[in-house]
């Protein structure tokens with residue numbers, strides 16, 4: 001690990017000031033991704049600005065949907081009766097992230113900001129049409145995820161919460177990598193007043209994406225059988241030691257069918 005300055009921010013404004021004052025600063029949530037990255041010397045920030053002491057960044061509120069503070073852990077989301085009562089698919093998704101250690105430290109803000117191509121929350125954000133709120137603006141999920149580990153966030157911008165509108169029906173199904181529990185393929189299906197949205201994680205060469213062919217089929221008939229015979233192209237899907245693009249393409253339809261059945 002390279003040397004760095006550790007700073008504990010007292011407020012979001014403090015954290016933004018510290019980021020702007022640093023040569024190359026980064027904020028830390030639970031450290032679940034950041035710390036391994038530092039240990040492996042894949043990043044060498046001059047300053048690590050810890051958000052753990054910032055009040056107001058954790059917690060869950062319900063009002064026509066669910067708003068989750070950026071520093072809220074996956075364990076808090078999975079155990080929340082408010083989330084279970086409003087968007088149960090979101091609680092299920094959080095329950096399936098990593099292991100208990102990861103769920104007790106990892107945060108929704110860190111997950112969304114990191115935009116790992118195999119992370120679960122980006123699929124929920126995209127399928128439910130979430131809004132990512134930062135210290136200075138609101139960003140629609142459709143405009144937020146910009147490719148592998150890339151987002152619309154500015155260098156000194158901090159996520160404060162993520163708001164998910166309620167859905168008539170929603171479910172998330174993932175085929176997890178047995179070692180990490182990250183998605184080999186994860187599919188979040190949502191039926192809302194605005195239509196059906198299907199978001200896929202774990203598979204895309206450019207990270208999370210919406211599966212338009214599945215959305216079209218489900219728009220006229222929201223049932224697993226509507227996806228019979230519908231295939232997803234392996235073009236633009238990842239191939240790695242865990243699975244080929246063709247296998248991932250097959251899994252997308254399979255997981256989508258399971259999600260539709262669960263949502264129904």
Ligand SMILES: Cc1cc2nc3c(=O)[nH]c(=O)nc-3n(C[C@H](O)[C@H](O)[C@H](O)COP(=O)(O)OP(=O)(O)OC[C@H]3O[C@@H](n4cnc5c(N)ncnc54)[C@H](O)[C@@H]3O)c2cc1C
Pocket residue numbers: 026027028029030031032033034035051070071074096097098099102105106107108109110111113114118119120121157158159160180181182183
């Ligand atoms: C063993 C293991 C298994 C995992 N399995 C899964 C899995 O199955 N599914 C899954 O989805 N994820 C999985 N994860 C990821 C995990 O869920 C965390 O969400 C993710 O690592 C981010 O961690 P964190 O919240 O502690 O953020 P950190 O590691 O502290 O930060 C991650 C990045 O986000 C930035 N950041 C953090 N908070 C903010 C904010 N509020 N505003 C702006 N930028 C911010 C940081 O600067 C950093 O660049 C796994 C991780 C591990 C280590």
